[in-house]
Every structure is written in structure tokens, then in C-alpha cells.
Amino acid sequence: STISANIAAVLGRRGKKVLQIGCDPKHDSTRLLLHGERITTVLDYLKVTGPDRCVLSDLVHEGAFGVHCVEAGGPEPGVGCAGRGILTTFELLERLGIKQNNYDTIIYDVLGDVVCGGFAVPIRRDYAKKVYILTSGEFMAI
Numbered sequence: 001s002t003i004s005a006n007i008a009a010v011l012g013r014r015g016k017k018v019l020q021i022g023c024d025p026k027h028d029s030t031r032l033l034l035h036g037e038r039i040t041t042v043l044d045y046l047k048v049t050g051p052d053r054c055v056l057s058d059l060v061h062e063g064a065f066g067v068h069c070v071e072a073g074g075p076e077p078g079v080g081c082a083g084r085g086i087l088t089t090f091e092l093l094e095r096l097g098i099k100q101n102n103y104d105t106i107i108y109d110v111l112g113d114v115v116c117g118g119f120a121v122p123i124r125r126d127y128a129k130k131v132y133i134l135t136s137g138e139f140m141a142i
Contacts, residue, residue, distance in 0.1 A: 001022070001024070001028060001029040001031075001032070001109050002032065003134050004020060004029060004107050004109040004134075005020065005029070005030065005031075005032040005033050005109075006032075007107060008020045008033060008063075008065075008067045008105075008107050009032075009033060009064050009065050009067060011067075011104070011105055012064065012065030012066050012067040013065045016104040016105055017066070017068075017101065017102065017103050017104045017105075018065075018066075018067045018068065018103060018104065018105050018106075018107065019060075019067070019068045019069075019070065019098070019101070019103045019105070019106045019107070020033065020063075020067055020068070020069050020070070020106075020107045020109060021070045021071075021072060021089070021093075021106065021107070021108050021109065022069070022070065022071040022072060022109050023072050023086045023089075023108055023109055023110045023111070024072075024074070024109065024110070024111040025073065025074025025085070025111075026111075027039075027041045027071040027072070027073045027074075029069075029071060029109040030061070030063060030069035030070070030071060032064075033063030033064045033067050033069055034061060034063045034064075034069055035063075035064070037061075039061050039069065039070075039071055040058070040059075040071075041071045041072060041073025041074075042059055042070065042071065042072050042073055042085075042088070042089040042092060042093075043072065043073035043074060043085050043088065043089070044073055045058060045059060046088070046092070054092060054095075054096060055096070056093070056096040056097060056098060059092075059093070059096075060098070068101070068103070070089070070093065072085050072086050072088075072089035073085060073089075074086075090127060106127070106128070108127070108128065
């Protein structure tokens with residue numbers, strides 16, 4: 001998440017229109033971009049908002065350097081399928097018209113210990129044209 005947030009920040013600082021989607025049930029991908037703020041995840045939002053009352057602006061938050069931030073969220077560890085939450089998030093964002101924002105780059109911050117095929121959704125469902133895999137065991141900025 002640190003690497004993703006730093007890449008998003010650099011691109012945003014260079015004037016690119018960037019969306020970072022946190023695809024980890026811990027929903028901490030965008031916290032650095034949002035100065036420590038934790039935002040409502042898409043799955044938590046859907047628990048309290050009817051499908052006909054969903055609004056994109058409730059889910060997309062502007063962070064550092066104008067980077068737009070979304071957190072998919074997910075179930076508690078060991079309960080349910082986090083990959084399904086990612087699919088639900090992408091379907092809702094698409095239905096609400098996120099593509100109309102014409103992002104230069106969308107960063108999908110997917111957790112590294114993949115145990116569920118749902119985390120391959122950005123690739124399988126053609127949400128991504130190019131995929132870069134970066135790994136790090138450290139919580140430190142680039």
C-alpha cells in the first residue's frame with residue numbers, strides 16, 4: 001500500500017488524474033494519501049445505502065495531489081470472500097459512472113497473500129490494460 005500510495009502521489013503531483021482503489025479487506029490502502037483518515041468502504045456503504053440511493057461522490061475521496069481514493073473493504077478475516085467484495089465494488093463503481101472521470105491511471109492495490117481468485121478481477125474483467133507487480137515487506141516510502 002505504501003508503494004501504491006507513493007506512485008499515485010507522484011503521478012498526481014505530475015498533473016495526472018489518478019484513482020487508487022484499495023482492494024484489501026483491511027481498507028488501509030489510501031490512508032497515506034488521505035493523511036491518516038479512514039474512509040467508508042464500498043461494502044460498508046452498501047450495508048446502509050439502498051442500491052437506488054448510491055452516489056459516486058460518497059465513495060470517491062480526494063487525497064494528496066488530487067488523487068481520488070476508494071476502499072473496497074471486505075469481510076472480517078476468515079468470514080466470507082474478500083474477492084467477491086472487490087467484484088461488487090468494481091460493478092458498483094462502473095454502474096455509477098466512474099469511467100466518466102477519464103482517469104489517466106487507476107491503481108488497484110491488491111494484497112499480496114492472494115488466497116482467492118477474486119483478487120485477479122482487475123485482470124480477468126479487463127479493468128486493467130497493463131499490470132505491474134510490485135512487492136515489499138517494508139512499510140516505508142519509496
